[in-house]
Amino acid sequence: MTVESTAARKPRRSAGGKASTTGTKRTTRTTAKKGSETQLVQLLTPEGKRVKNAADAEYASYVDGITADELRALYRDMVLTRRFDAEATSLQRQGELGLWASLLGQEAAQIGSGRATREDDYVFPTYREHGVAWCRGVDPTNLLGMFRGVNNGGWDPNGNNFHLYTIVIGSQALHATGYAMGVAKDGADSAVIAYFGDGASSQGDVSEAFNFAAVYNAPVVFFCQNNQWAISESNEKQTRVPLYQRAQGFGFPGVRVDGNDVLASLAVTRWALDRARRGEGPALIEAFTYRMGAHTTSDDPSRYRHDDERAAWEAKDPILRLRRHLEADGHADEAFFGELEAESEALGRRVREVVRAMPDPDRFAVFENVYADGHALVDEERAQFAAYQASFADSEGV
Numbered sequence: 001m002t003v004e005s006t007a008a009r010k011p012r013r014s015a016g017g018k019a020s021t022t023g024t025k026r027t028t029r030t031t032a033k034k035g036s037e038t039q040l041v042q043l044l045t046p047e048g049k050r051v052k053n054a055a056d057a058e059y060a061s062y063v064d065g066i067t068a069d070e071l072r073a074l075y076r077d078m079v080l081t082r083r084f085d086a087e088a089t090s091l092q093r094q095g096e097l098g099l100w101a102s103l104l105g106q107e108a109a110q111i112g113s114g115r116a117t118r119e120d121d122y123v124f125p126t127y128r129e130h131g132v133a134w135c136r137g138v139d140p141t142n143l144l145g146m147f148r149g150v151n152n153g154g155w156d157p158n159g160n161n162f163h164l165y166t167i168v169i170g171s172q173a174l175h176a177t178g179y180a181m182g183v184a185k186d187g188a189d190s191a192v193i194a195y196f197g198d199g200a201s202s203q204g205d206v207s208e209a210f211n212f213a214a215v216y217n218a219p220v221v222f223f224c225q226n227n228q229w230a231i232s233e234s235n236e237k238q239t240r241v242p243l244y245q246r247a248q249g250f251g252f253p254g255v256r257v258d259g260n261d262v263l264a265s266l267a268v269t270r271w272a273l274d275r276a277r278r279g280e281g282p283a284l285i286e287a288f289t290y291r292m293g294a295h296t297t298s299d300d301p302s303r304y305r306h307d308d309e310r311a312a313w314e315a316k317d318p319i320l321r322l323r324r325h326l327e328a329d330g331h332a333d334e335a336f337f338g339e340l341e342a343e344s345e346a347l348g349r350r351v352r353e354v355v356r357a358m359p360d361p362d363r364f365a366v367f368e369n370v371y372a373d374g375h376a377l378v379d380e381e382r383a384q385f386a387a388y389q390a391s392f393a394d395s396e397g398v
């Protein structure tokens with residue numbers, strides 16, 4: 001099932017093939033399929049069966065030639081990402097991290113979309129995109145410094161074209177749009193992808209980004225992981241229409257994809273990035289998924305949602321469904337799964353060791369880089385803090 005008719009989704013090359021900065025080259029039909037039925041692009045059922053739906057042929061064509069090696073690689077990405085995430089949750093429980101935002105359940109949406117990006121594309125994440133970071137080649141241990149409170153980010157955004165985690169909800173949609181407008185002005189054929197959540201869709205920043213992206217025909221893909229919850233606010237409280245349908249009002253296509261289906265997430269994101277590269281402007285992807293864990297380690301979801309909801313989504317587990325597919329088609333054997341288990345263990349060990357060895361930051365570093373040339377107020381605060389620290393000198397035995 002699809003959002004638009006097949007005809008509407010046929011890629012159309014704009015003259016010159018480059019993104020326009022004038023907004024005059026918008027050629028793609030933006031209306032969703034007639035009727036109010038909600039559409040979902042799915043290429044793998046929860047049982048791991050390949051879906052061949054004629055209406056989704058356009059998207060499916062982006063993964064048509066996928067090899068057994070590539071499927072195993074997607075599986076490995078998801079398993080290692082989940083393992084890393086579980087390790088980080090444990091480390092928080094052991095007091096090694098101050099906070100952790102788990103991606104449990106969202107592996108397919110992140111790995112599928114992350115693997116669709118090209119090296120020269122630029123990614124603007126929220127704070128939960130550990131799987132996308134993995135795809136971009138960011139060392140997972142670098143994601144943990146901020147959550148341990150020893151740095152303000154932990155990686156060079158330009159090293160992997162993966163921006164720093166952004167906690168101000170929805171703001172990165174604007175950063176991504178501005179960046180994409182710059183890409184278009186440079187005449188480059190790279191694309192930009194902005195990640196955000198269902199809750200973020202209620203932020204003005206996201207609507208503003210949609211509008212700017214549409215008017216300037218910016219090569220940006222808006223990837224909304226609808227994990228059904230914005231902390232304790234359910235999805236129904238965020239919107240009266242399915243989120244992907246919002247795109248229509250701004251003048252670009254929107255697609256709802258099964259976010260627990262790595263193949264569909266890969267295909268739809270490739271489609272959206274491809275059309276952005278061709279100068280056809282933005283697209284919104286709503287990856288329909290579920291946050292299996294708490295919002296963060298500071299949250300207790302049992303206070304606002306029922307266990308049976310989680311159980312229903314467990315049956316749609318993204319990793320299990322690809323495993324079933326691999327096994328049914330004879331694409332992976334016990335040796336593969338065994339080696340991956342050993343690799344997961346090794347990753348877990350490395351993560352623990354690196355985190356525990358992270359040096360504490362210099363206590364006064366917080367006062368650095370506030371102003372380029374310093375500021376009297378910051379100087380005063382630094383002096384106060386120094387006096388406060390000095391008051392502990394005796395009790396610390398130094």
Ligand SMILES: Cc1ncc(C[n+]2csc(CCOP(=O)(O)OP(=O)(O)O)c2C)c(N)n1
Binds near residue numbers: 231
């Ligand atoms: C501008 C702003 N308002 C409020 C918050 C507090 N806050 C942190 S996470 C969150 C919910 C975000 O939900 P969603 O966009 O669905 O993303 P998810 O956490 O589910 O991945 C809120 C309101 C914030 N960080 N920034």
Ligand SMILES: [Mg+2]
Binds near residue numbers: 198225226229
């Ligand atoms: Mg959410």
